[in-house]
Amino acid sequence: MNNKVLIVDDEHEIADLVEVYLKNENYTVFKFYSAKDALACIETTEIDLAILDIMLPDMNGFTLCQKIREHHAYPIIMLTAKDDETDKITGLTLGADDYITKPFRPLEMIARVKAQLRRYKKYNMVQKAGITDSIIVHSGLVMNIKTHECLLNEKELILTPTEFAILQILLEKKGKVVSAEELFHEIWKDEYYSKSNNTITVHIRHLREKMGDTVENPKYIKTIWGVGYKIET
Incomplete structure (x- = not known):
């Protein structure tokens, strides 16, 4: 089709x-x-x-x-x-x-x-396939990849598809620093990334706002200046 x-x-x-x-x-x-x-x-x-x-x-x-x-x-x-x-x-x-x-x-x-x-x-496809291993849990955050739902401290977290994708990647690579360029290519998979492209930065900012996170004292998404983003284990 x-x-x-x-x-x-x-x-x-x-x-x-x-x-x-x-x-x-x-x-x-x-x-x-x-x-x-x-x-x-x-x-x-x-x-x-x-x-x-x-x-x-x-x-x-x-x-x-x-x-x-x-x-x-x-x-x-x-x-x-x-x-x-x-x-x-x-x-x-x-x-x-x-x-x-x-x-x-x-x-x-x-x-x-x-x-x-x-x-x-x-x-x-993930939702239709009925994949069983599709729940990620981290510090009050529960992400259901199968149903594309996310809870934070038992309250629904309303995310756009792109925000969900960014958070999923960071959670799956928990403990590792993920660069903005890597996030960009993981999601969009194209060659049009440049250092002046702040798409990822904007989405990260909105994620933090929705999660009640801050740059200065992050509970979830930590900025590693000049390198990328990280969720601590």
Whole structure:
């Protein structure tokens, strides 16, 4: 079955270009130039990944992202019109998994789409396979990889798929330092990492906020400056 990708961008040339490249990869594409039309599709169609522009005529991409996250866990990639750090952080905070800055290289966009779909399918396969050894317990933290649920001190911890993936990697490599680059490649598996890319940093910050952790006195995620991140044994 072909993956179904939603594109929402009011710039027709960009939306049309993205559609062409995705169709060349045999994806089924649902393309819209407004959020209203996209929402109607979301309610009736099973989507595997969404690409959302931030600047839309009837509703900004952040609000659309929030509406998707109310009912769906599939990956969301935000398109930002400029290299604006605030837009990137806002998108990730509201549940987006990645962002691409315009203008972008189509091949980079395809690489990011493929990476997100691989990760999403991996988690779905784990859930359907009924794997028994799927519980990780650490200091009041209980992660169920099979059901994709996480508890902290018996209270549900609401994580985005990317936050869940980062925490899972750190827990599985407990006691070892994991670099931002290693985390990036474990999750996205593409070649477009650079030291100036702070995607992992932003996700770690949100994880800490949700877990009540701090940089100064961390109980869970410890920063090893200049090296990476670590959860102590």
